[in-house]
Amino acid sequence: MTAFARRLAGKLAAGLVMVWVVVTFTFFLVHALPGKPGDVQYEQYIQSGMNAEQAAAKVKAIYGYTSHDSMLSQYGGYLGKLLHGDLGQSISYSGVPVSHLIWAALPWTVIPVLSGLLVSFLIGVTAGVVAAVRRSSRWGGLLTVSGSLFAGVPAFVLALLLLVVFHTEWNLLPDAGTSDIQYDPGWNLPYIGSVVQHAVLPVCAYALLSYGGWLLAMKSSVVSVLGDDFILASELRGIAPVTRARYIGRNAILPLFTVLALSFGVMFAGSFFIEDTFDYPGLGDLLLKSIGTRDYPVMAGAFLLITVSIIIANILADLCYTLIDPRVRR
């Protein structure tokens, strides 16, 4: 277990360094932005009749620093606020803390992503086993090609094609938003039904997006397990095919934990396109909208959160893998 603890500590330290680098990068990025957004904001407050002190305090609430301080103390102020979970205030929604906006957007990204991940996991892994066992047949080959294709096709192509087929052509499902406006948000049946109806296409898009990764990983994993000695041994001892399939499945599914981390990255990247296409108010949409309105604190906050969650997902997936598969621990 000490080896595991050491690995855990190493991973956590590397993750922390990574997070720190990303935070620093974000800080300097907002600084490098054309026209120094903090200064522009300050001038605007002065123009609107505030005295210098009030304006400085306002800018400090939004960005965590003003440009009158030295670079170092600006950086320190930014880090200090971040450590307290304060991401600053939004500009376009005046005075609203960025963290509130992010909390409001988070479920609209996380829930569809997780549902899509679950659906694609079930379908992709099953298809991967079939593709591995039947790899010399035509169907096996077709399944593999479908996996590579879906792993390669950009998210917006999938989202737009889904939209064309299920909205424009057949008009089965709604094209935008999270629910129809005539229902009151809350725990009532019509609203939830409408939310589910609106979530079908985004979830399908996420599922198609990660289906290929699962299929390909499961296929290559099963192929390598099929060549292992213990499979041959169990075959020779006449163990029932069902039991043997369980042996194969148990051993082949372990490396898929690394795919989980990869999938998270792919899904978050895809969320920009999927949320933009379906006009879905998640994190990706928040970041894109904040770029459109030049709402820098929101932009920096959403970027930080997305990056940090991908780093954490990577660490978690790696640790789970070590925990589950004793062979990696050595």
Add this chain to the structure above:
Amino acid sequence: MAATATLAASVRSRRPALTAFRKAVTRKPGRIIGLAIIVFFILLAICGPWFYGRLAVDPNSLYAAPSAKHWLGTDFAGSDVLQEVVTGGRYVLATAALSALFTSLFGVTIGLVAGYQRGLTDSALMRLTDFVLTIPGLPLLIILSTVWNFGSPWKMGLVLGVTGWGGVARAVRSQALSLRERGFLEAARGLGLSRRHILLKEMLPNVAPYAAMQLMLSMIAFIGAEVGLFFLGLVPFSSTNWGVMLNQAVFSGGAMETPSALIYLLAPLVCILVLTLGIVLFLDAIDELFNPRLRERV
């Protein structure tokens, strides 16, 4: 007849790599189709705009249906859709090629040096690679687009290359690590050849095919990213390309609501889909060359 056959045989035996490649490609019809698709798109990008030069905008036929004059109809401004697809393809492919160039420049160099030097250089370079791999590329590109207008093919290629070399570097390093232990490299070291000679003349030719495969894989992602950035409207439009077409069709052309505009939306989508399919089918052949384990047992 017999003479040409023996000649062909002797040529074939002299170039075993080429023969193996040809065999792998022709083994399955899908792989030939894949290669044909890739060649078709490359020809389209190079020669297409010559034949399909500047077709005047036809303001009298907005959203015209496909006809003899406009094979794929026209868009919301009366431009010919086929023409836009062809000229837009040049941008997409040129950028993909340039980003592959930059990726191989960074990825292959770093992978080779790390795999050959080992020790401290290796761990330092691999830390850097891990970092590049962990930072999610697309959000970074989206953020960068606020600071820098990287719309031209060279700049876009550079940005994609700088953010996307991690996978290639790691793959090349693992190849370099195993190459390092082979006899001919031991001999080269024993002969006292310079490190530059060993890296460029001995190792590079051996990792090149594998690196090319990795590059094609990342090119699929690059095409998605560049077209995607234009689709999201984050990079200012300087010339037409598939991403610009998609953006205008979805966000200003109303292609989702007007059936006559649908073909304008579908044309670039189908292009991306078919091009991806072509690369995927072709990669299957290259994959088999390097992964004998995947070869079917007959």
